[in-house]
Amino acid sequence: MESQAPKPQAMPPLVDFILTRRLPCAAVMTAMLLAMWLPIVIPVANPAIALLLMMLGMALNLMTPALVALVTFGGGFTFALHVAAISAAAITLVSGFSLTAGIVTLLLYGLLPILSATAMMQENGIRRSAEYVAIGSGLMALIGLLLAAAVQDTGVREWIDLLLAPMFAELPQTMPAEQMQAMQMFRESMVAVMPALLVLALWMTWWGNTGTARHWAKKFGFYRGSEASMLTLGFGKTLAYLFVLLMLLVMIVTGDLLYLVANAAIVIGGLLAAQGVAVAHSWLKAKGLTFSIGLMYLMLLIWSAMIVPFVIVGLMDIWFDYRRNIPAAGG
Template identity: 50%
Template sequence: MQEPTPLPAVASLLLTRRLPCAALLLVMLSSAIWLPELMQGAPTFLIMVSTLIGLSLHVLTPALVAVITIGGGVMFAGHVVALTAIGATLLSGFSLLTGFVTLTVYGLLPLLAAASLTKERGIQSSARILATGLGLAVLIAVTVGAITHDSGVREFVTQLMAPIFDEAQRQVPAGEPDAAQVVSQTQQMMVSILPGLVGLSLWFAWWGNIVLARNFARRYNFYQGDDSNTLELSFGKPVAYLFLLMLVLANLASGDMQYIGINAAIMVGGLLAAQGIAVGHCWLKAKGMLLSISMMYLMLFLWSFMIVPFVIIGLMDIWFDYRRKIPASGG
């Protein structure tokens, strides 16, 4: 039997004390800001690399929260998250909004998702917690923004995107109306799908963080929880019914309700597509078609319309449980 890999001394020190944990979280959380600033005056290439590193560390913040939760327990992780939120509030000039987002989106959500891994079917529970929390966070953000700006939700999102596309319009050479029309159409499309796309992108990033944290804890032998393969991901019938309801809203409602229905359908449909992709991966793996697995992911990356069949597969899998009928589907 292979001996567990010992946790490095520095990591052990940082991950077993509240203040060092909170300080490390705060450094990672703010790295997208301070790291590029630190490289000001350096060659452009180094600035770009530092920006990429800073963004990567920022996105990996939920993974650290999950590792702390798995290793130290919910109470310990809760203290660390609270200290980090206080630190973020102070560093942002006493911005309560920054502290609240740090506490909830970057702290409590990955904490709850990681804690749910200890339960039966923890993988499924963890994915649903993240989807629910992030979906509600995006909905609340655009709704509060619309109320604050005394506008509709779509109008608020349009205002958010306006500076980017106004600059793009200014870059269009005079006398090229076709190019200006393309920019305008792109703006309309992005406004139409932005909240749903943001929610879905956050879910993929946060879910990847939870899986990464679980793998890290397994490697260093301090993981005790659901050992299910991530390819067993399933969201259950409530998500399927929610998707169908959002499709009804998207087609029959009007105004903000229709806009919310469209974007909720995008996010929930993306979750079902993830389940459908897991089904496809299991089936191809069972058939020994390893090259086809790579081709499947490549096609999804190159051709976004390919996601539609996987949404349908994921939706049908909720009722028919295709993976249960696939021999050797664990891989």
């Protein structure tokens, strides 16, 4: 007898009320966005509790795209856009009529997860959704960096260096020369890759939010669209060719353009690595090597050089489609 899909659960009445009405949903979205200010709104003397409030506020803020994606799955593009627009207006008002805060809310926390969720419901949704988030994150980071550098009347790399300077300003002057040199090298390394790390962090967080929202939408029975596993993530040949082109440009261009091209190459390498990880995860899962899956992610977390083999696997998978012959790949 064929196994039947689990029956969707009934959504709690209060959750159903909030998610199906624009104003309550926008209010929850606004509260989640403002949660990062919890330590200021609720001042506490205990450092541990203050740290806990800060972490809770940041977590709620970073989970906002999941709420927007969930609303998109249930209410559609237009309904979700209305919710995001109301929340952006509220943020603009609360921030003292800061248009920047309102625009960031509308585009980054609103439109980007809406596009990601809408794409995920379509054919080849996993790939299209991941690409939309990557393009949106990259464009917003690029525009933000260029505008910030222009305001400071400096280069992009120099602005990043100034941004990170306070982190290293309090180093004790009595530190041994070897350690001081090591910290300086670390600072230069951080400056060199900071834009790429920002984009990749945004991509992983925002796309992960979309995947989480899809899980809950399926659980409560209001998801309609592609049922493909997140482990089927794969990019097209255009990304591979772009990666090769950027690697060639790194050897030709100079100045700020070199800085931006190098970081763009790192971002695309990160996307290819994500595809390589999906290939490895699918293979290990098909072999029943659950412990090895956890070990793989642990090694990626503690040893940055581990990303290189996955970049190669992801790049090769674009042409050879390794998961095609893996039983129940990503199932």
